[in-house]
Amino acid sequence: xxxxxxxxxxxxxxxxxxxxxPDCQTVLDQLYHTYAESHERDPQEIGDGxxxxxxxxxxLPLDNNNAxxxxxxxxxxxxxxxxxxxxxxxxxxxxxxxxxEVSR
Numbered sequence: 001x002x003x004x005x006x007x008x009x010x011x012x013x014x015x016x017x018x019x020x021x022p023d024c025q026t027v028l029d030q031l032y033h034t035y036a037e038s039h040e041r042d043p044q045e046i047g048d049g050x051x052x053x054x055x056x057x058x059x060l061p062l063d064n065n066n067a068x069x070x071x072x073x074x075x076x077x078x079x080x081x082x083x084x085x086x087x088x089x090x091x092x093x094x095x096x097x098x099x100x101e102v103s104r
Contacts, residue, residue: 009096036084
């Protein structure tokens with residue numbers, strides 16, 4: 001039986017880096033959801049940013065306030081997931097490239 005690293009290396013060699021590769025979506029989605037659920041607390045900078053955002057939004061009618069706030073949260077979530085997935089893929093690609101350099 002192959003080790004996890006051998007299986008991953010074989011997969012990466014047969015599926016070159018492509019951030020749009022649908023074959024990776026399920027595993028990457030599972031890794032991201034595990035990561036997202038394991039957060040303890042957001043950094044202070046995020047809390048401060050939301051307080052600042054609320055200062056701008058408080059002058060808007062409630063429906064507009066909620067719409068803008070929800071849009072900001074949705075964009076933050078999408079960007080966080082993209083950064084996580086890209087980071088994993090770039091990290092895996094870097095490991096493969098470093099492995100090639102070591103084996104030369």
